[in-house]
Every structure is written in C-alpha cells, then in structure tokens.
Amino acid sequence: MTVSTDDIAKHAARLLFAGTRLDLGRMAAELGISRTTFFRRAGNRDDVMGAGLRLLSDRTWQRALAHWRAEHGDAVRTPGGRLRCLAVMEEYRREVADNAGLRKLIEAESTVALRVLTDPRGAVQPALVDAHVELFREDADAAGLTPLVGLPDLAFAVVRLGESFLYADVLAARTVDLTVATTLLDTLVGGAMEPSAR
Numbered sequence: 001m002t003v004s005t006d007d008i009a010k011h012a013a014r015l016l017f018a019g020t021r022l023d024l025g026r027m028a029a030e031l032g033i034s035r036t037t038f039f040r041r042a043g044n045r046d047d048v049m050g051a052g053l054r055l056l057s058d059r060t061w062q063r064a065l066a067h068w069r070a071e072h073g074d075a076v077r078t079p080g081g082r083l084r085c086l087a088v089m090e091e092y093r094r095e096v097a098d099n100a101g102l103r104k105l106i107e108a109e110s111t112v113a114l115r116v117l118t119d120p121r122g123a124v125q126p127a128l129v130d131a132h133v134e135l136f137r138e139d140a141d142a143a144g145l146t147p148l149v150g151l152p153d154l155a156f157a158v159v160r161l162g163e164s165f166l167y168a169d170v171l172a173a174r175t176v177d178l179t180v181a182t183t184l185l186d187t188l189v190g191g192a193m194e195p196s197a198r
Helices: 005-018 024-031 035-042 045-072 084-098 100-108 110-118 125-143 151-166 178-192
Strands: 145-147 193-195
Touching (some): 005 035, 035 045, 045 125, 084 125, 125 151, 151 178
Antiparallel strands (some): 145 193
C-alpha cells in the first residue's frame, strides 16, 4: 500500500492528539516507508507537525459547526440573538484549550509548537483564518449585516487575538482566560458588522 502525504498527516494528528512526541524516524518505520521517502512526501518536522495540527484544527472547527447545526439547525442566531460565528468560535477555542495532547506539546516544545501554530505562512493559521472568513461571510449574508472592514482582516484579527489568549501562559506568562477572550472577540466581531441599510 502506498503511503500518501495525507496518511502521514493523519498519523501525525493521532500522535499529537495522544500527546506523543513526533519522531520522524519512528513515524516512517510505523508507516512502513523509508526515512527518505517520508521526508520527500512530508517535509521536515515542522511541516509534519503543521500538517497534523492543521488536521486537528480543521476537525475541531467542523465539530463546532456540527454542534451548532445539531442545536440550532440552519439558524444564524441563537434564540437570544447571538450570532452563529461567535458561538462556533467560542466552542473552537474551548476545545483547543482543553486538548491535553496540544497542551502537552506546548509545554514540552513551546517554541516549536507556537512557531508552527502561529506562522502566517504555515499550515495552521492561514487555514483557520480562511475558515473564519467563510463563516463571517455566511453569517453576514444570512443576518443582513455589512462588514465595516474586509473579512480577511477581521478574521486575521480574531485568530491572532484568539491565539494570544489560548497560548497566554506561554506567550505572556498570563493565565489563559477564555471568558475574557470571548467577551473581547464577541465585541470585536459585533462592532465590525452593522445591519445593512434596507
């Protein structure tokens, strides 16, 4: 059986989720391919970590969306009026913060992990920004809102601010406070979109 780049990313995601350090030589052996083939298909350790973390991030985002659909169907707001994107963002951050494997990675390899997670040219952050842009666009259209700034700019600001709270313990020696993060990010998004003129 041919081992694809996707197979390697999935294997990396399983290891990261379990809190297991990525050893590329051992991964190659576990997948039954040579180190040369492994590196040719997957790149260096940062690349492999990025692919695995992106897969975990994508799955977490999709779970948050699925949870919204299970609770609210196609509605764009809760009965109390909160936008879907705000609830999805909050659930995503909570799941990331609660992921024991990710916390173990950050504790063991904070410099590498944060570089991979927050690299604007890497695998994780740009995909997360794109996911936010798509959801903001859908919510703005469905709720009749006009963004006051470009959605890519809003999404980038939201993701970067979210990162600063999610990884506050490592980045700034501060306690991770997701309640404050939610208040600030909800205010930011709410202030950046206004009802469209009829």
